[in-house]
Structures are given as C-alpha cells and as structure tokens.
Amino acid sequence: MTDDHGSADAAEPAGPVSREDVVSESPFTLPGFFDALEAGRLLAAECRDCEAVLVPPRPACYECGSRRVAVAEQSKxxxxxxxxxxxxxxxxxxxxxxxxxxxxxxxxxxxxxxxxxxxxxxxxxxxxxxxxxxxxxxxxxxxxxxxxxxxxxxxxxxx
CATH class of the missing domain: 2.40.50 (OB fold (Dihydrolipoamide Acetyltransferase, E2P))
Incomplete structure (x- = not known):
C-alpha cells in the first residue's frame, strides 16, 4: 500500500528480491498479482532507482535493470x-x-x-x-x- 506521498508501505515486499522469495503467493508472480487483484488491490513494482512503475510487478526493473523495486498499491x-x-x-x-x-x-x-x-x-x-x-x-x-x-x-x- 502507498502513503499519501506514493511511497511503498513497509508491509509490502521490497527488493532486491531473492529467488527464494518469488513463490507463487508473491506479488512478483502472476498468481500473486491476480490474488491481490481479486482482493481489490492493484499492485505494481516501483523502481527505487529510475522510478519506473511495473504492472504487474516484476522482481527487476525492465527500464534500468535494477533489482531495487518495492511493491506498492496503485490507482485504478x-x-x-x-x-x-x-x-x-x-x-x-x-x-x-x-x-x-x-x-x-x-x-x-x-x-x-x-x-x-x-x-x-x-x-x-x-x-x-x-x-x-x-x-x-x-x-x-x-x-x-x-x-x-x-x-x-x-x-x-x-x-
């Protein structure tokens, strides 16, 4: 979830994410993304280096390659x-x-x-x-x- 300034809540996963952390329930996978969507939450990964917003979330930024990403709830x-x-x-x-x-x-x-x-x-x-x-x-x-x-x-x- 994000606060009023759009920054990631500490309860959401933040990278770099290890391979062991990317399990089916993780928001970095499609099943995890759709589980969150079913619960009414649209999640994305926000890159801490280039500020790209990745929907669905990914464990690495496709803009700059950074693994410093954090999952945050997005506007619908x-x-x-x-x-x-x-x-x-x-x-x-x-x-x-x-x-x-x-x-x-x-x-x-x-x-x-x-x-x-x-x-x-x-x-x-x-x-x-x-x-x-x-x-x-x-x-x-x-x-x-x-x-x-x-x-x-x-x-x-x-x-």
Missing part, C-alpha cells in the same frame, strides 16, 4: 494510451467478439493492458477509465488450468 484510474478492436479473439473470449482492448496509462504512471467495456468507436486516446474486476466469464476448458479462477480485469469508461 487512468487514461487510454492506445487501443484496438479484436474481431477474432482467443477461444475463451470468442462469444464476446468484437473485443475492445486498450493499453491504459494509470494515474500512477504504470501501464496495463486490458479489455474495455465499451465499443471501439466510443474510445479515443486520453479517454478516462477505471479498472474493475469481474468473476471469470469464459469457458474454463478454453484457458490454462491455473488461469480459470483468476479475476478478469476490465476497464470501464468514467466521466
């Missing part, structure tokens, strides 16, 4: 950075076609790709959105077994 609001429409999505989502997908720049500076609950024609770069989570809404046989219980993150338009 942001703006559309880029977007596209997918007419033929993967099998798990084919009933939802066409899908609108976007890269969203979060207010905290990180970027997260996700589905947008809006038509392609209703978006433009800079459209404000909010991240929500939903129970999986696809055929569990169409996804990898470990993904079947992960919440689906969806961006919704905001005023």
């Amino acid at each position: 609001t942001g703006t559309v950075y880029s977007y596209t429409e997918v007419g033929r999505p993967p099998t798990a989502f084919e009933e939802l076609a066409p899908l609108t997908l976007a890269v969203v720049e979060l207010d905290s500076g990180g970027r997260l790709t996700g589905r947008v609950d809006a038509a392609y024609d209703d978006l433009e770069v800079g459209t404000p959105v909010t991240l929500t989570t939903r129970a999986p809404d696809f055929d569990e046989e169409a996804v990898l077994s470990y993904e079947a219980d992960w919440p689906v993150h969806v961006f919704e338009l905001r005023e």
